[in-house]
Every structure is written in C-alpha cells, then in structure tokens.
Amino acid sequence: MSIKLSITLIAFELIIVFFCLPSTLGIANPKTKLAFNDIHMGMSEIKLKQAGKSFVLSSGGTFGNKSQYQSLEYDSDNGVYVVHLKAGKCFGIEVIYQKSPIPKAIALKRLHGFLPVQSNLLNESDELELVNSKSQSPAETYYYFGKSNYNGILLFARHSNHLVSKISLWHNPNDR
Numbered sequence: 001m002s003i004k005l006s007i008t009l010i011a012f013e014l015i016i017v018f019f020c021l022p023s024t025l026g027i028a029n030p031k032t033k034l035a036f037n038d039i040h041m042g043m044s045e046i047k048l049k050q051a052g053k054s055f056v057l058s059s060g061g062t063f064g065n066k067s068q069y070q071s072l073e074y075d076s077d078n079g080v081y082v083v084h085l086k087a088g089k090c091f092g093i094e095v096i097y098q099k100s101p102i103p104k105a106i107a108l109k110r111l112h113g114f115l116p117v118q119s120n121l122l123n124e125s126d127e128l129e130l131v132n133s134k135s136q137s138p139a140e141t142y143y144y145f146g147k148s149n150y151n152g153i154l155l156f157a158r159h160s161n162h163l164v165s166k167i168s169l170w171h172n173p174n175d176r
Helices: 003-024 045-050 104-113
Strands: 055-063 066-071 080-086 089-096 139-144 150-156 163-171
Touching (some): 055 080
Antiparallel strands (some): 089 163, 150 163
C-alpha cells in the first residue's frame, strides 16, 4: 500500500470519527444553537443538551430527576432564559429582564409562545383569574387550561404595572 493511500484512508477515518460518530452516540455538537422561540413546555432535554452554544446546564442545576439550563446569550430584549426540566421534559420557563424591563404586551406574547406547541391557540376564557398585587413589584398570574395545568406569571418592575422584569410559566405548579 502506498503512503499516499494510507494517509488518505487515515484522513477518511478521522473524518468519520470526528463528524459522524458523535452524533450517533448522542454527543452534543458544541456549535448548535437553539432559538429562543423554540423554547416551550414539554420540550425534551435532548434539545437543550445539543444546544451547547446557546444553553448550558446551570451549576448545581441537577437534583434528583430535575435539571435546570440557562441561556448563554440574551434574547432581543436582553432577557436571560432559565429552563426547568423534570424527567427530561420542560415543566418551567423563566425569562429575567434585569437590565431593562419589557412592555406587558411583548411579555404576554412571549408567555403564550411558551405553552405546548399543540395548544398555541388561546381564547379569552383560557386566561382565568388575573391577580394584581399592591406590592412594590406587582405581579399578574394567568391560569391556562385550569388552575392545575399552567400558571403564567408576569412580575412587573418596581412601581410599574406595564413594564415586566420577569416572565414565568409553570406546568402543574403544585409540583415545582
């Protein structure tokens, strides 16, 4: 066998090992990204593991069958995402706007986008019991598909009722 042929075969084998084998073993490609609008309730932890460029497992973020991932980047409104998983499925999403709160209309649209993919069509009756707090940071709580299914919370910036500093959505909130 010639040296040229040997080098070609070795190069081919290296290509297979480094590019094909990791994906068949379920090893995350560190160059993949997960778009913020692809985050929703019920999504698989596999997507977050593969999104090594945009999400990482939070330090101390695994306890029992629960885990927590945080975004490495900010969304278009400077929000940081924290995704909570239980048994490999998303059951909680939080977006924190520390630098600059966002308008309530944008926060509600984002909150609705976090609902499971098959339930994105909402009607007014899905938003039950709007709760206003008189505290320094008032909040509104939205119940989707009944109180025991999904609770969405908009936490307003200090002394504001139209600028949101945190969005949260929890599935089966009694099970957090």
